[in-house]
Amino acid sequence: MDSLTGTSVPVDRVVDGPTPKHAQLREILRRIVERELPPGAPIPSERELAERYGVSRLTVRSAIGRLVDEGLLSRVRGKGTFTASKRMELQLYLMSFTADMRRRGLLPTTEVLTAARARPPAATAGALGLDGRDPAFRLHRLRRADGVPLAVERGWYHPRAVPGFLELDLAQSLYAQLAERYGIRFDRAWQTVWAESADRETARLLGIRAGSPLLVFRRVSSVRGEPVEDMTSWYRGDHYQVTMQLDRSAPDSGHLPKHGGTR
Template identity: 35%
Template structure:
């Protein structure tokens, strides 16, 4: 593993010294090194990180700088602090997905992860909307997954996921698990770091209403999501149509 050393001193600048254009705080530079290790797979999901002291000595910064960088990664759910055990690379287990990426919660009862049934898996040329969402060139291919998601056997969501085929070769040939983000990380080394969502009220088209077992024109919540990998690359476009008679969208603003 290559050793990164930072050349910017941790000493404070003299009063009146102009800040260098593009200057980033030292802990942010250290954070960028750590993120690159996650992207490159040097630190795999579930792996224990070296101690703060070891990392500080390796990079050539103070332990406090390393701690501040790791604190930011923990706040972004990329690493997990475990009391008395150390810091670990976060995994896309169901609990993390439930609270970070799945925002629908029952009106009554505790939040839970829905069951999924895959209806179809196809490949083809990316459509205009898919190219725009995933930043793909014309002629690029995508894999599309259409699935039905339910609570206690009651249909809740019909959704279509579009994935760049170049990033996920062979995905269409194997079983599609409920926890896709764990599959992305484990098989393809792609960790979903964050996502952008747009919400809109719509009337269900015939085919979507039939899948959900309701009448055409039934109101639904449309969630248009683009998921990004650790380096900011868009890797998934997901269009979800959700019945909200017994659930709500929960966003914890901080």
Template identity: 50%
Template sequence: MTVSENQALPGRAVHQVLSDGPIPKHEQLRAILHDLCRTALGPGDMLPSERKLVDEYGVSRITVREAVGQLVADGVLERVPGKGTFVARRTVRSHLHLASFHEDMRRAGAQPSTRVLSAEQAVPPLEAAETLRLRPGERAFHVVRLRLANEQPISVDDGWYNPNYLPELLTADLTASLYEQFDSKYGVPINRAEQSVAARACPADLARHLQITEGDPVLVFDRVSYSEKLPIERAISTYRGDRYQLQMSLDETSPQGGSNTGQVR
């Protein structure tokens, strides 16, 4: 259900008076809106407009923005530029291990999908060429894809692929799991990877695909994937910072950092 500009607020959210007292009004409003999201609205539903909330509760725009901003920070709400503020989609959990995006999302209970943004054969940047052990000027397959979970954009994957082990890769189904096809079609299963993660500000070109604002925080995964000792893939994956979180379990016997857990929103 989406609450329109002129539609009345659902029952439990109406006629609640915000009082002057020890609890700031933005905290009172935050509690009311949180209850509204849990009881009257569902994931993906639009929150009433700022003007509607101001009129309904007799508070200032600053109070409304503070309450809504806290709920966005808590992951209860999410802002979509140019569209409005919505109840956040339910959180699904994903274990960060050596698996394709499709496999990882299915295990997390989400429906994965992929949109191909570009696919070509070209000379890779020097660093990618060296990683894939290509000769100077040798071309590789370059595939850029938008990855989605439950139709919500999660990441943009920008990958270079070794043509010596993946002949005619561009004829494969690039919307499906490439890792599964590496194994079934080419006989080079991905069984090892080296990966680093950094937090960065999202550039404008990726922000457009991820439906966020330029400069919003993103997690950038720099990954080299191998089949045994053969370098197959060099990929940069940029994840929305508000929909993907990293959790780590550390113990004294695991210098590599134990197990990692990802969270996709």
């Protein structure tokens, strides 16, 4: 029943009337996605949907775009549009991306975007205990699982803790190499989480629309009290969620991190 006219409207057709066609099509697609298609299933192309429902491709694009914004659909560049996969739980303990994806039965791959020695921003220099003039190692990577881009990482590493850092195979598990070459096994970290909209560059790397929601994690990791890594990671909001256990205990303000938790 159409809520505006009180008349019966076919649930699988787009008709002329007061309800915009893109809104009608959006609800048709929503019902199909929620009731008929499993997570990760492809939906028909814009051309097929336009022909099936007798609407323009612009109408189809508008309807799909809204469902992508809602997280019900996900676009994969060069492959098409799919029903959103079940969101993965982001782990709040010290585990590498590679180990985490393998634990989930996924194939992790890494693309190194930038690796260089450079002067870090003031917040990072403070977090790593560096003089403002000291250079550090900068690493910018794109992380994928089963070919799907999931996260962009920008990390800084203490130069005296990891000499020869740029000689490592930075497309492989970094934590495993830090342990093998330097004996570094992070035993403590301070982590801050916030939400952010994807800028154009991050959206391009992740294959999503600019403005899409991201979960952002900044983590400063230490070994025996000495900070080694300052890492900020941008995770796709349509693929991840965070669950935390809370209790009524008040935090001990005397043990808050000196470096703070903001960028």
